[in-house]
Amino acid sequence: MAQTRIILGIESSCDDTAAALLRAEPGRPVGEILAAEVFGQESLHAAFGGVVPEIAARAHAERIDVVTEAALARSGLTLADVDAIGVTAGPGLIGGVLAGVMFAKGLAAARGLPLWGINHLAGHALTPRLVEPIEFPYLMLLVSGGHCQFLAVEAADRFRRLGGTIDDAPGEAFDKVAKLLGLPQPGGPAVEAEAGEGDPARFALPRPLLDRPGCDLSFSGLKTAVRRACDRLVAEQGGLTRADRADLCAGFQAAVVETLAEKTRRACAAFAADHGPRCLAVAGGVAANAAIRAALRTVAEEQGFGWSAPPLRLCTDNGAMIAWAAAERMALEGPDDLTLSARPRWPLDREAAPLLGSGRKGAKA
Amino acid sequence: MPELLLEDPDATSRLARRIAPHLRAGDVLELHGGLGAGKSHFARAVIAARLAPLGRHEDIPSPTYTLVQTYDLGGIELWHADLYRLGDPDEIAELGLSEAFETAIVLVEWASRLGPEAPSRALSLSLDFAPGDAEGRLLRIEPRGGGWDWLAGVLGGAKGAA
Numbered sequence A: 001m002a003q004t005r006i007i008l009g010i011e012s013s014c015d016d017t018a019a020a021l022l023r024a025e026p027g028r029p030v031g032e033i034l035a036a037e038v039f040g041q042e043s044l045h046a047a048f049g050g051v052v053p054e055i056a057a058r059a060h061a062e063r064i065d066v067v068t069e070a071a072l073a074r075s076g077l078t079l080a081d082v083d084a085i086g087v088t089a090g091p092g093l094i095g096g097v098l099a100g101v102m103f104a105k106g107l108a109a110a111r112g113l114p115l116w117g118i119n120h121l122a123g124h125a126l127t128p129r130l131v132e133p134i135e136f137p138y139l140m141l142l143v144s145g146g147h148c149q150f151l152a153v154e155a156a157d158r159f160r161r162l163g164g165t166i167d168d169a170p171g172e173a174f175d176k177v178a179k180l181l182g183l184p185q186p187g188g189p190a191v192e193a194e195a196g197e198g199d200p201a202r203f204a205l206p207r208p209l210l211d212r213p214g215c216d217l218s219f220s221g222l223k224t225a226v227r228r229a230c231d232r233l234v235a236e237q238g239g240l241t242r243a244d245r246a247d248l249c250a251g252f253q254a255a256v257v258e259t260l261a262e263k264t265r266r267a268c269a270a271f272a273a274d275h276g277p278r279c280l281a282v283a284g285g286v287a288a289n290a291a292i293r294a295a296l297r298t299v300a301e302e303q304g305f306g307w308s309a310p311p312l313r314l315c316t317d318n319g320a321m322i323a324w325a326a327a328e329r330m331a332l333e334g335p336d337d338l339t340l341s342a343r344p345r346w347p348l349d350r351e352a353a354p355l356l357g358s359g360r361k362g363a364k365a
Numbered sequence B: 001m002p003e004l005l006l007e008d009p010d011a012t013s014r015l016a017r018r019i020a021p022h023l024r025a026g027d028v029l030e031l032h033g034g035l036g037a038g039k040s041h042f043a044r045a046v047i048a049a050r051l052a053p054l055g056r057h058e059d060i061p062s063p064t065y066t067l068v069q070t071y072d073l074g075g076i077e078l079w080h081a082d083l084y085r086l087g088d089p090d091e092i093a094e095l096g097l098s099e100a101f102e103t104a105i106v107l108v109e110w111a112s113r114l115g116p117e118a119p120s121r122a123l124s125l126s127l128d129f130a131p132g133d134a135e136g137r138l139l140r141i142e143p144r145g146g147g148w149d150w151l152a153g154v155l156g157g158a159k160g161a162a
Helices: A041-047 A057-075 A094-111 A120-131 A170-180 A187-195 A220-237 A242-275 A290-302 A320-330 B009-022 B039-054 B090-095 B097-103 B111-117 B150-161
Strands: A005-011 A017-025 A028-039 A084-090 A115-119 A138-143 A148-155 A158-164 A279-283 A306-308 B003-006 B028-032 B068-072 B077-082 B105-109 B122-129 B137-144
Touching: A005 A057, A005 A094, A005 A320, A017 A057, A017 A320, A028 A057, A028 A120, A028 A320, A057 A094, A084 A094, A084 A120, A084 A320, A094 A115, A115 A120, A115 A320, A120 A138, A120 A148, A120 A158, A120 A279, A120 A320, A138 A242, A148 A242, A158 A242, A170 A187, A170 A220, A170 A242, A187 A242, A187 A290, A220 A242, A242 A290, A279 A290, A290 A306, B003 B009, B009 B039, B009 B137, B009 B150, B028 B039, B028 B111, B039 B068, B039 B077, B039 B105, B039 B122, B077 B097, B090 B097, B090 B111, B097 B105, B105 B111, B137 B150
Parallel strands: A005 A084, A084 A115, A138 A279, A279 A306, B028 B105, B028 B122, B077 B105
Antiparallel strands: A005 A017, A017 A028, A138 A148, A148 A158, B003 B137, B068 B077, B122 B137
């Protein structure tokens, strides 16, 4: 039996600076999170549409050693106990990724530790195995502020994209709809709460790309449709009533739920054609929306798929998923050397045709 | 400069494709307009038009969360920035944008947040909804500084095509 390892995971590809310590047996689910520290989320939540103070490489560079120390302290371990390091090497905001990679390389060189450069999206896509004993292949819906794609996860290093958004991710649409309607950020929970009190049938909002085959999605036009409906109400009556706002939120959420559910149904069918029904895993901040989660779970049951939805704290950016992805990679290949560099762009599936901005028309407003 | 009516998303894409080949290092396109006005749509069309001749068809993700997405066009970089989440213009330099203004092609959404960091030379494009409920957008183009002589030809072509 392979030996368990203590892995330090470092993530700094967007707003958050995160570090975690994980005990895992390479290539074998499940991992044990010994400590996970995240700096930056409070400011992110308070700040969307206002001030985002933590964007710069400097902010990550200043905090990355602090957050790593905090994770070590929380776990009761020291660097001497660490067997390996995983660090996000892309994709993301280049300054942030660079800060993480430089720090991890320094640490690896100084302590003589093996280092794996991890694709941030692979971290998200492998998270289900961190928490549950799920075997490859499985179907993954990654749905967050910045990402929306269906992946057939065939191995820790083999991802096949079945479809995804051709423009914005749903989390971005939730945030922007919230902003349009004067609701607080993050937009997801605020819109969901309003939607619970509204009538989803009052506004006829588009179901983008539902009329087309395949499992590609589009959310930019849906956001614009909400904006137009909102503008009409303001023009007609000088403002929005509470009921208007709730109805708009309900209509918007219903459109997202219906579109995601139908496209997930198609993704399940496409996946099952190759592999048979397996497990549908849903990760990303948007999966925290109860209506979306319930609809996706129903689709999974309908299609004969199992269901996995890692807890929210493992769905937002975190160090544990990066450590876990390193544990998965370790079972397949040796570490990266110190030529490891930051990659602002790094598609998980290099074979797949692009979706985003590919000139295919999005939703009509 | 007069306003141009772009009757649907395809018209916006066509204009973006005509502008794209003229862009050189040091050219900044400022994109103004509210949520849903079509800034990202325009930017994606420009980027796709510059990648296509290189035989590349890549994802063009939203830069809202990452603030900047960069594209290597072989010898020249294209930066797609979104300042929607930006707080302080001081962060422009930290993002590397100030330097990119000199060395790269830069598309900046929510460019009003550049404040005093706005480059002296730029092409400012303001998109707004056309009156009525149709898909149309009104576009106002304002060149700032020199070197935009090709614009008249591009816009003349746009009117001819429209």
